[in-house]
Structure formats: structure tokens, C-alpha cells
Amino acid sequence: MSIIVASAITAELSEVSAFIFADTAIAERETQIQEFLDSITSGKVDQNQILIARESGTLIGVGILVFTDTATAFIWPPFTKRDDCAEALLQEMVKRIEHSEVSIGQALLDPGLMKQRRLLSQNGFPHLTNLIFMRHPLTAINQSASLDEAPLEWIKFDERQNRQRFLALLELTHKSSHDCPELNQIRTAEESLESHRSSGDSKEKFWYLFHKEQTDLGVLLLSEHQEDNVWEVVYMGVAPEQRGKGYGSEFIQHGLLEAQSHSQAAVILAVDHKNSYAIKIYEDMGFQRQNTLSVHAHLRSHFPIQEPNIN
Secondary structure, three states: OOEEEEEOOHHHHHHHHHHHOOOOOHHHHHHHHHHHHHHHOOOOOOOEEEEEEEEOOEEEEEEEEEEOOOOEEEEEEEEOOOHHHHHHHHHHHHHHHHOOOOOEEEEEEOOOOHHHHHHHHHOOOOEEEEEEEEEEOOOOOOOOOOOOOOOOEEEEOOOOOOHHHHHHHHHHHHOOOOOOHHHHHOOOHHHHHHHHHOOOOOOOOEEEEEEEOOEEEEEEEEEEEOOOOEEEEEEEEEOHHHOOOOHHHHHHHHHHHHHHHOOOOEEEEEEEOOOHHHHHHHHHOOOEEEEEEEEEEEEOOOOOOOOOOOO
16 A cells, blocks of 8 residues: 655644654643644644655654744654655655755754664755754853953844845855854855744844954854743854954853843853864853754755846
């Protein structure tokens, strides 16, 4: 019998949620099902896509594909006990990502889940990198020494006044970056900025551009997660010609002090495990490693064509 994969309709969501949480303890099952239903019915149309796999009418697998912003989609490893079903669901996810406008569809997994990772790699989601997740408790902030008597100046992002300045500097900081450099080849600075905006609850409220003596040095993009009372470093970048001068530490120190002044419990971040330079900055500033997750990703086939500006 062939496996048929399709989008779940509203009438099927109860069956889908029961399938996903079938092995959950009875005492927790109803709560988790309700939380799941609440989460997938919120958001914009087609943002949360639930895929179901049936064989002879019987539900044998579920896939979840979430378009978090215009550039990014997240997937969960398929909920199924059959490899052929998982393959069918993953291949359908690849098709939908390719037909969308996003530049990356990704999954985050424990590095030890080798079977799930192998299925992802064989069906359009190869291993991209590992991310180290870190946390700063804000109980003590290491003060970095100033490079000279003139402190860095900074401005906040303003959609009308400095958007293009932020975009230009963001694109510049991507050059020769060791933090997931593969992404810089498949998405524009505009898409990257929009992806960062979708993280957390504060959008661009805590985005900073640093400069000194009329020279732009780099950016620090922070996001607030209100439910957890933490801020996240969603991006920190230094212009190539300004690297190695200690500016990264100063940017991070500014972020930590700002978070502390807003009574946050901690600052969190994720960094590419290959980016030893940034990891050293974070550890020297007092960040502590929490865990590591493997990133498996499907990158779009072609870089978007830039339309000429004829205005």
C-alpha cells in the first residue's frame, strides 16, 4: 500500500494530537494535547503546517513544519515508528520549503539521536553545524577594559532613520564570519534582519549599532523573551577591518548591562561550535555552556534574484 501525505484539516487535529502524545503519561497527556492545539491554531494562515501520513486510511505519521518568518522554517523530526513514513514526510517538507520564499528549513536535535539525524540527512536535511547554547546569570558582569579614553557610541535601530545603515553594516559583518557562514551564501542581509526580528517578543526594540569617530564598528541585536524573563543575543557582528580589537567584548558588555538594568534574570545565546573566537569572548564575559544541539537544514537551491531599482 502507498503512503499518502497531505495537510491535516481542522477535523483531524484531535486525532493528530492524540497520535503525537500517545506515549505520554496519562496525567500529562491532556495538558500537552491542549497546549499543542493552542500553539498550532495560533499565528497566520499556513504558518503552522501539520502534515499527516496515511496508509489505507490509517494514520501512521505526523510532521510539523512551522514558517517562523519570511526567511526561516522549523521542522520537527516526524512522529512515526516507520522509516518509510518518516522519509515520505520529510520529502514533502522539502517540497514545501522549496516552493516557499524561505532560505532555510531547519531542525535542532540532540547530537546523540543518530537514527533521527540519519533520516534527516538522507532526506534533504543534511547536518549543517552544532550550536552551543550559553547563559549569563547577570550576577556578576566582567568589566572589559576600554581600548582608549573615548567610549564607544551607539544608536538604536530606527525603521525610518537608519534601516539602510544597519543593513549595510549587517552585510559587512557577515563577511568571513565563522558563525554559520553557510547561511550568508543563501540569504540577503534584508532576510537576515527580518529573521532576527521574529525572535522573541521585542522585535527591534533592543538593536544597537556601535560606532566611533564616524566609523561604524558592528551591531548587537538583542531580543526579549518575556515569559522566561531573559534576553537573547540573536546576533553580534564586528566589521572585518575592526576585528581583533576587543570590540566584540564591549558590545556584549553593553548588552549585559542593558539586560541587568531591565531586571532580566539572564542573557542567553547560541553560537556555532566552530566559532572559537566568539566562544572565548562569551566565556571571558561570564557565559556558561548549557547544552549543544545539532542543526540539520535544507537550504534553498538558489539565491534570490535582486530586482533592479528603477525608481
